[in-house]
Amino acid sequence: MTARDWKNLVLGxxxxxxxxxxxxxxxxxxxxxGVNIAMYGVLATSWALFSGPTHYISLxxxxxxxxGTYVTASGIDVLPYWALPPLAGIIGGILAxxxxxxxxxxxxxxxVIFTLGLAEMIRQIVTWWQNATGHKGSxxxxxxxxxxxxxxxxxxxxxxYLAGWAIGRSRLGxxxxxxxxxxxxxxxxGINTAVSKVALFIVPGAVAAIVGAMIAPRxxxxxxxxxxxxxxxxxxxxMAMLGGTGRLWGPIVGVIPFTLLWEVISVSFPNQxxxxxxxxxxxxxxxxxxxxxxxxxxxxxxxxxxxxxx
Amino acid sequence: xxxxxxxxxLGGTYALIATGLNLQYGVARIMNLANGEMLVxxxxxxxxxYTGAGISPVLTLFxxxxxxxxxxxxxxxxxxxxxxxxxxxRGMLEQESILTTFGLSFTMVGLMLWIFGGSYFKYSFLxxxxxxxxxxxxxxxxVAFLCAVIICGALYLWLNHSRAGMAIRxxxxxxxSARLVGIDVPKLSAHAFAIGGAVTAMGGAVxxxxxxxxxxxxxxxxxxxxxxxxxGGVGDIRGTIIxxxxxxxxxxxxxxLINPGLTLAAAYGMFILILLxxxxxxxxxxxx
Numbered sequence: 001m002t003a004r005d006w007k008n009l010v011l012g013x014x015x016x017x018x019x020x021x022x023x024x025x026x027x028x029x030x031x032x033x034g035v036n037i038a039m040y041g042v043l044a045t046s047w048a049l050f051s052g053p054t055h056y057i058s059l060x061x062x063x064x065x066x067x068g069t070y071v072t073a074s075g076i077d078v079l080p081y082w083a084l085p086p087l088a089g090i091i092g093g094i095l096a097x098x099x100x101x102x103x104x105x106x107x108x109x110x111x112v113i114f115t116l117g118l119a120e121m122i123r124q125i126v127t128w129w130q131n132a133t134g135h136k137g138s139x140x141x142x143x144x145x146x147x148x149x150x151x152x153x154x155x156x157x158x159x160x161y162l163a164g165w166a167i168g169r170s171r172l173g174x175x176x177x178x179x180x181x182x183x184x185x186x187x188x189x190g191i192n193t194a195v196s197k198v199a200l201f202i203v204p205g206a207v208a209a210i211v212g213a214m215i216a217p218r219x220x221x222x223x224x225x226x227x228x229x230x231x232x233x234x235x236x237x238x239m240a241m242l243g244g245t246g247r248l249w250g251p252i253v254g255v256i257p258f259t260l261l262w263e264v265i266s267v268s269f270p271n272q273x274x275x276x277x278x279x280x281x282x283x284x285x286x287x288x289x290x291x292x293x294x295x296x297x298x299x300x301x302x303x304x305x306x307x308x309x310x
Numbered sequence: 311x312x313x314x315x316x317x318x319x320l321g322g323t324y325a326l327i328a329t330g331l332n333l334q335y336g337v338a339r340i341m342n343l344a345n346g347e348m349l350v351x352x353x354x355x356x357x358x359x360y361t362g363a364g365i366s367p368v369l370t371l372f373x374x375x376x377x378x379x380x381x382x383x384x385x386x387x388x389x390x391x392x393x394x395x396x397x398x399x400r401g402m403l404e405q406e407s408i409l410t411t412f413g414l415s416f417t418m419v420g421l422m423l424w425i426f427g428g429s430y431f432k433y434s435f436l437x438x439x440x441x442x443x444x445x446x447x448x449x450x451x452x453v454a455f456l457c458a459v460i461i462c463g464a465l466y467l468w469l470n471h472s473r474a475g476m477a478i479r480x481x482x483x484x485x486x487s488a489r490l491v492g493i494d495v496p497k498l499s500a501h502a503f504a505i506g507g508a509v510t511a512m513g514g515a516v517x518x519x520x521x522x523x524x525x526x527x528x529x530x531x532x533x534x535x536x537x538x539x540x541x542g543g544v545g546d547i548r549g550t551i552i553x554x555x556x557x558x559x560x561x562x563x564x565x566x567l568i569n570p571g572l573t574l575a576a577a578y579g580m581f582i583l584i585l586l587x588x589x590x591x592x593x594x595x596x597x598x
Contacts, residue, residue: 055405102582106589109341109404110540114581116343117533121578128569183401230529234412241409274526275420281413285393285406 005165012161020154023147031146035218037259038153039211043232044240044251046160046207049167050200051237052245053176056108059233060099060115063122064092064205066228068212070126073138073222081142081217085152088213089206096205100198115233123228130224142217152214160207164248167200176200234277235262241284244293253292313566314559315447321558322455323517325462325551327531328538330510336482336545337502339400340390340407344415345535346528348507351418352378352514353523354426360433367519368457374515375508382507386500389414394499415528422525432522450519457516461509466547478502482545510535530574537581543591553592556580 022034043061051058071088072081079087099118103111167173175196179186187193212227219226235258243254258280265276288295327349334342352374359365359373389410397403469475477498480488485495517523517531538557542549557577564576584591 055401057405057408102585106585107404108401109408110585110589112341112408113533113536113540114585116529116536117574117578120530120533121575124572124575128571128575131569131571234416271423272420274416274423278413278416278418278420281409281416285410285413 008165013158016154016158020151023150028146031150033259033263035146035150035153035215036263037256038150038157039215040236040239040255040259041252042153042157042160042211043204043208043236044243044255045157045164045248046204047236048240048245048248048251049160049164050176050197050204051240052250053173053180054197054200055180056104056197057112057237058115058201058204059112059237060096060118060205061208061236062119062228062230062232063115064096064208065212065215065232066119066122066126066224067092067095068209068214069216069219069222069227070212071209072213072216073140073227076140076142076216081144085210085213088209092209092212093202093206095209096202097198099205100201101194104197104201105194119228119230119233123224126228127224138222140216140220140222144217146218149214149218153211156207156210156214161248163203167203168248172196172199231273231277238277238280238284242280242288242291244291244295246290247293250291250293312447313562316451316566317559317562318555319447319451319455319558320562321555322458322462323513324534324538324558325554326458326513326516327510328535328542328550328554329462329465329547330506330508330513331532331535332539332542332545332547332550333478333502333506333509335539337478338386338390338499338506339394339403339485340386340503341404341411342503342506343408343411343532343536344418344528345411345510346530346532347415347418347422348378348382348510348528349514349517349531350422350523350525350528352511353518354422354514355511356515356518357433357523367515368453370515371457371512374511378511379504379508383500383504385414385507386503390503391496391500394496415532419526419528426525430522430524433518448520454516454519458513461512462547462551465509469547479545533574534577537577537584540589541580541584541592543593546591546593549591549593 019034019038023031025031043065047058047061050056068085068088068091071091072084075084075087099114103114175186175191178189178191179193179196183193216222239254239258240251241254242258243252244250262273262276266273284291290297327345330348331342331345334340334345355374355377356367356370359370360367365373390407393406393410394403397406469479477488477493478501480491480493481495481498481502485499488498489495514523534557538550538553541556542551542553557580560580561573561576564572
């Protein structure tokens with residue numbers, strides 16, 4: 001580890017430590033918002049780990065998240081709570097592996113289309129199975145408060161950042177950046193492109209399932225339509241791209257303003273959230289192709305080159 | 311028997327929608343994920359004209375088609391052409407067009423929710439029974455099927471037996487080579503995109519006669535159309551029609567034998583099989 005790595009590590013831990021103090025304010029609204037930001041932050045950052053370097057847009061977040069909530073919903077009476085998020089992670093990872101094996105051998109479009117409908121398909125199957133076996137939703141009753149959920153999510157966030165940092169420096173991360181630049185070159189230099197992509201796709205799958213399992217106690221009553229909301233996948237994509245997927249800290253830069261904006265819009269204009277989502281997509285494509293991170297780096301580069309001339 | 315006929319009738323309208331998408335993706339190289347919304351716009355127009363002015367949905371087709379053509383042409387020129395120009399590779403264009411058309415799709419849904427609200431739209435048109443092979447079918451479904459057959463047939467003949475159609479097929483095969491033989495690729499791409507949008511909007515007007523639509527149903531149709539296009543092979547109208555019928559029949563089978571809530575799961579099952587065994591489409595050739 002270089003001196004710069006140490007500096008980043010200390011800076012990251014200090015920021016997380018400050019974020020962990022939020023529940024001490026005792027402001028219920030701020031904590032609820034904090035849980036949202038932590039949840040989207042973890043989801044968007046783990047999403048960017050795979051989709052950032054490869055440019056494969058995954059819309060499967062809602063599917064893995066829903067699977068995670070269902071792991072908690074169906075396991076809470078049988079197993080102790082602490083065993084459920086890791087179990088959800090394993091199941092989510094396996095599911096991501098299967099999805100990856102089926103679609104990632106092919107071009108990006110197939111992958112996008114497949115992930116687009118995945119949440120809806122699993123929702124239909126869960127609904128059907130519940131109707132067939134005769135029970136509707138299930139209750140998740142725990143004594144966990146919002147504060148506990150918030151701290152758990154921060155813990156996952158720390159793990160995701162560490163994992164992202166490690167992957168970025170590993171052979172796997174390097175291989176994926178080559179794949180993202182030019183898949184043909186990657187296969188010519190001897191990278192097993194399919195295996196690398198599937199291996200990394202398992203990370204966001206597992207993380208989204210863990211987050212779903214942790215959020216489940218917040219919902220209390222779980223039914224398919226609350227667990228599998230297709231909108232979640234799109235929100236995560238927007239936030240990550242708005243922040244910028246080129247840097248590990250990029251997505252969170254998009255998550256915070258977007259979550260606040262979403263909150264404002266859904267309180268005052270509940271019917272316009274879809275429109276907001278659409279306009280943000282267009283904004284990203286036409287004005288902010290590399291997100292806030294790209295904008296920031298462009299400004300910095302311009303400032304630096306100006307200095308050089310003087 | 312009645313399952314197969316119902317499936318066939320449904321497949322006919324699916325073919326119409328998927329043909330529209332196939333023209334947009336196969337020729338203009340735009341993976342248009344706002345396709346379903348264009349369908350809903352077509353359906354809403356038919357609804358508004360029927361309930362407001364009493365114009366038959368079959369006549370509405372002649373109003374919807376030119377309007378959708380102009381609208382899609384404008385979308386291509388203003389929003390998508392710059393992306394085509396700046397894209398360095400086909401993969402990059404696909405990425406960007408996916409994001410843009412998602413944005414477009416959500417914007418359209420948002421606008422429709424704003425204007426029409428979130429309620430369902432249904433009107434009663436030709437809701438009379440029609441006896442075919444001893445079973446009863448809604449007359450509106452039969453009329454819709456006939457409309458789809460006529461439009462698809464016309465499109466097929468035009469693409470395969472006219473000069474303009476040949477130029478469009480040439481662009482679908484290879485835009486670079488098409489340019490060498492003097493085809494104006496940008497102009498033709500815009501044209502194909504607009505025709506594709508018009509066909510989809512007509513499909514929407516046709517489908518609204520027997521299905522209930524609301525502002526946010528578009529994405530379901532987009533999914534189905536995408537699955538059909540991939541199953542039938544990109545740029546292959548004949549494959550699209552056959553795949554649409556397979557999907558229509560398969561869906562109806564699952565809906566009537568197992569559970570109507572599983573239609574998308576059924577479509578997905580077929581999609582997975584195609585991805586695993588014939589990713590180049592039913593009639594596509596294996597890439598060398």
